[in-house]
Amino acid sequence: MIRRPGLFDEPRRVHLVGLGGIGVSALAQALLHTGHLVSGSDVRDGERLTRLRRLGARVSVGHVAENLPNDTDVLVVSAAVDRMNPEVVEALARGVRVIKYAEALGELMSREHGVAVAGTHGKTTTTGLMATMLVKGGLDPTMILGGDAAPLGGNYRTGCGRYFVVEACEFDRSFLSLEPRSAVITNIDGDHFDYYRDLDEIYEAFVDFARLIPTDGYLATLNEHERVLDVPSVTCDIETFGLRGNADWVASDWRRTDGVTYFSVRYRGHYEGVFELRLSGLHNLCNSLGVIAVGHRLGLDHDDVIRPALREYRGVDRRMQARYEGHGVLLLDDYAHHPHELAAVLSTLRDEYRGRRIVAVFQPHQAGRTRRHLREFAEALMIADRVYVPDIFIARDSEEEQRSVHALDLVRTAANRGVDVTYVQNLGDVAGEILSEIRVGDLIVTMGAGNVTEVSRDLADRLRAFDRQAITP
Numbered sequence: 333m334i335r336r337p338g339l340f341d342e343p344r345r346v347h348l349v350g351l352g353g354i355g356v357s358a359l360a361q362a363l364l365h366t367g368h369l370v371s372g373s374d375v376r377d378g379e380r381l382t383r384l385r386r387l388g389a390r391v392s393v394g395h396v397a398e399n400l401p402n403d404t405d406v407l408v409v410s411a412a413v414d415r416m417n418p419e420v421v422e423a424l425a426r427g428v429r430v431i432k433y434a435e436a437l438g439e440l441m442s443r444e445h446g447v448a449v450a451g452t453h454g455k456t457t458t459t460g461l462m463a464t465m466l467v468k469g470g471l472d473p474t475m476i477l478g479g480d481a482a483p484l485g486g487n488y489r490t491g492c493g494r495y496f497v498v499e500a501c502e503f504d505r506s507f508l509s510l511e512p513r514s515a516v517i518t519n520i521d522g523d524h525f526d527y528y529r530d531l532d533e534i535y536e537a538f539v540d541f542a543r544l545i546p547t548d549g550y551l552a553t554l555n556e557h558e559r560v561l562d563v564p565s566v567t568c569d570i571e572t573f574g575l576r577g578n579a580d581w582v583a584s585d586w587r588r589t590d591g592v593t594y595f596s597v598r599y600r601g602h603y604e605g606v607f608e609l610r611l612s613g614l615h616n617l618c619n620s621l622g623v624i625a626v627g628h629r630l631g632l633d634h635d636d637v638i639r640p641a642l643r644e645y646r647g648v649d650r651r652m653q654a655r656y657e658g659h660g661v662l663l664l665d666d667y668a669h670h671p672h673e674l675a676a677v678l679s680t681l682r683d684e685y686r687g688r689r690i691v692a693v694f695q696p697h698q699a700g701r702t703r704r705h706l707r708e709f710a711e712a713l714m715i716a717d718r719v720y721v722p723d724i725f726i727a728r729d730s731e732e733e734q735r736s737v738h739a740l741d742l743v744r745t746a747a748n749r750g751v752d753v754t755y756v757q758n759l760g761d762v763a764g765e766i767l768s769e770i771r772v773g774d775l776i777v778t779m780g781a782g783n784v785t786e787v788s789r790d791l792a793d794r795l796r797a798f799d800r801q802a803i804t805p
Contacts, residue, residue, distance in 0.1 A: 451518030725782025
């Protein structure tokens with residue numbers, strides 16, 4: 333196959349707006365690694381911008397037209413950047429080519445064997461596991477991750493092999509800019525209704541994604557999504573995975589012991605043995621099946637590569653990440669922001685930590701998502717024993733959407749279902765509220781895609797301070 337000339341085949345001056353974002357900062361590292369001159373800006377400074385400065389990027393804090401270098405060839409924008417951003421306006425006025433993050437990622441990916449992980453939930457965890465497996469197999473992949481995984485180098489891994497592992501996000505149909513040869517669809521669910529009309533339109537987008545995979549390519553998909561499979565124009569080889577017997581890859585007989593999930597795997601009825609996974613929850617068990625399927629397709633050895641990769645993988649930051657443990661209290665932080673994700677996290681914690689009181693802090697993310705899923709969020713929160721809800725984290729919401737719902741609407745809906753829930757207007761007050769009621773044995777979990785992680789850090793710092801006071805002579 334002859335590859336078309338790529339935008340980044342020659343060194344370019346690339347300016348990225350939204351440089352501190354988890355995906356854009358990883359893309360910037362990839363561009364620097366492949367010999368391009370990189371500049372960019374974001375509204376606030378942070379660790380990712382500091383790292384990019386060290387790597388040689390020209391970084392600005394704040395958005396003004398003057399940030400755009402005179403010799404800029406390409407400007408890359410994240411999906412969150414408004415077209416009226418002064419740097420975007422300046423680029424268009426100069427005739428500089430403006431592309432989206434996903435388009436730039438697709439350009440880089442087109443040079444390699446692209447491995448894309450798509451799905452409404454579980455992309456980051458599954459992508460990290462996929463990269464871990466390829467590293468274990470000696471394939472030395474490049475990776476761009478929508479989270480931080482310390483063993484893999486954070487949100488970006490430089491590889492010298494031919495594999496390029498990325499998350500394939502469905503928002504804004506971003507994943508249709510990619511060029512995968514192998515892919516996983518972890519699941520398809522209703523989300524991003526600020527962009528999609530309904531679930532049918534979301535399915536159509538995933539079908540379009542599957543069409544991108546060439547005839548000699550490969551797709552592993554959860555077997556509940558037959559609508560992706562029964563489309564003649566999807567010509568790649570497809571295999572399914574799941575917990576039901578009609579899948580190609582089936583997990584069964586799972587049990588959780590001492591922080592490890594043991595499960596049996598069958599491939600088209602043939603017993604492949606017992607695998608181990610440190611991640612908890614049936615959703616992660618399904619995600620790992622997708623990775624096993626791709627590894628098998630790529631010819632990786634089960635005993636020497638796939639099993640050890642699953643056994644060693646610890647996940648990524650903000651996915652049931654332990655922030656503090658001591659004096660009978662466990663504090664976790666999670667990215668869950670969709671009702672099905674909340675239910676999966678809380679149900680997993682209920683099963684794994686039987687008998688413990690679950691204290692949940694849930695920060696709703698986006699007014700539109702909160703309004704549309706108000707009942708489902710309330711039902712998911714019923715799994716917890718005690719709940720705190722701060723204000724909605726606003727992202728991409730119109731003023732009309734922001735006026736349509738308030739965090740108190742969720743609090744009232746949950747309270748009407750018997751949830752012991754409290755509204756805390758100021759996010760900075762949540763840690764103090766929890767400390768005023770904390771009990772030995774509490775399992776505290778902060779959840780959301782906004783800045784609720786600040787609560788877990790604040791609470792962890794205060795708990796560690798108490799520890800230090802307790803041991804002071």
